[in-house]
Amino acid sequence: MKESLPIEIIKPVIEQDSFRSVLPCVEKVDGMIFAVAACPEIPMPEQWMPWLIQSGSSRLVDSDVDILADTLMNGLRSHLDYMRQGRIALPPYCVDGVESKGDTKRPSYALSQWLTGLLFVHKNVESVWQNAWQQAEKKESNIDTDLGEKKGISEPPEARLTRCLKMFSTLANIELAYQQRSAEQVTQLSENLPLLIQQLPALLKDYTNLAGDLACALPNQFETFAEPMGDKF
Numbered sequence: 508m509k510e511s512l513p514i515e516i517i518k519p520v521i522e523q524d525s526f527r528s529v530l531p532c533v534e535k536v537d538g539m540i541f542a543v544a545a546c547p548e549i550p551m552p553e554q555w556m557p558w559l560i561q562s563g564s565s566r567l568v569d570s571d572v573d574i575l576a577d578t579l580m581n582g583l584r585s586h587l588d589y590m591r592q593g594r595i596a597l598p599p600y601c602v603d604g605v606e607s608k609g610d611t612k613r614p615s616y617a618l619s620q621w622l623t624g625l626l627f628v629h630k631n632v633e634s635v636w637q638n639a640w641q642q643a644e645k646k647e648s649n650i651d652t653d654l655g656e657k658k659g660i661s662e663p664p665e666a667r668l669t670r671c672l673k674m675f676s677t678l679a680n681i682e683l684a685y686q687q688r689s690a691e692q693v694t695q696l697s698e699n700l701p702l703l704i705q706q707l708p709a710l711l712k713d714y715t716n717l718a719g720d721l722a723c724a725l726p727n728q729f730e731t732f733a734e735p736m737g738d739k740f
Contacts, residue, residue: 513537513585514598520578525571531561531624534601534617538624540579541596544586545714546632547639547721552580558631590719595711597621602704611685611697614678614704622679629672636668639721664717671714678707 514537520526521533530536536559543555556579567575589596601618613619629636677684681700685693 513582513596517578517582534620535624538621539628540582542625542628545718547718548635590715595708612700613681622675671710674710
């Protein structure tokens with residue numbers, strides 16, 4: 508039996524008419540859930556679920572809220588399962604090919620939205636990452652060694668995270684990336700775009716590895732969401 512991707516679990520509910528005007532597209536939602544799952548200390552549902560609501564004027568009935576909450580938690584658990592296995596649940600169609608506009612190439616809309624969702628959540632949990640970093644520094648005498656050299660990685664963890672976020676930002680908003688470059692740099696970026704997209708899964712894996720290493724300094728978060736939440740939300 509083929510294993511379902513998290514996005515396949517949430518899509519049937521997210522794309523229902525009752526949720527279309529309330530939530531972003533399913534790719535953005537999935538990217539947001541990925542970033543929640545990858546956080547060194549996973550925020551509680553009541554903290555991160557409201558981040559997905561994009562229209563303050565929209566109202567959901569209680570039954571819809573329950574269905575949505577269950578769906579989002581199932582998506583979160585699925586992403587966590589993939590991460591436990593050392594896998595990245597990026598929808599394959601997001602990285603299949605590039606689109607052309609004029610003289611330049613662009614990532615697919617689906618990929619841009621997925622990464623936009625990831626970055627939105629990362630911005631909201633930056634303080635959590637920073638706290639985990641501080642806790643790890645207290646726990647270990649040399650965080651660079653603990654998070655890098657033991658795994659054969661000489662690059663400091665801060666540089667690894669910066670590289671990941673820079674790539675995510677570039678692919679999430681390629682128009683802005685082109686605007687910030689010279690004509691020659693635009694041509695180079697456009698030509699290299701297919702290769703950069705191919706490298707994305709490895710960078711996402713490094714992003715989750717960093718989070719996992721930092722989480723070692725904190726209470727284990729995975730078990731918190733491993734079982735149904737029952738009356739917790």
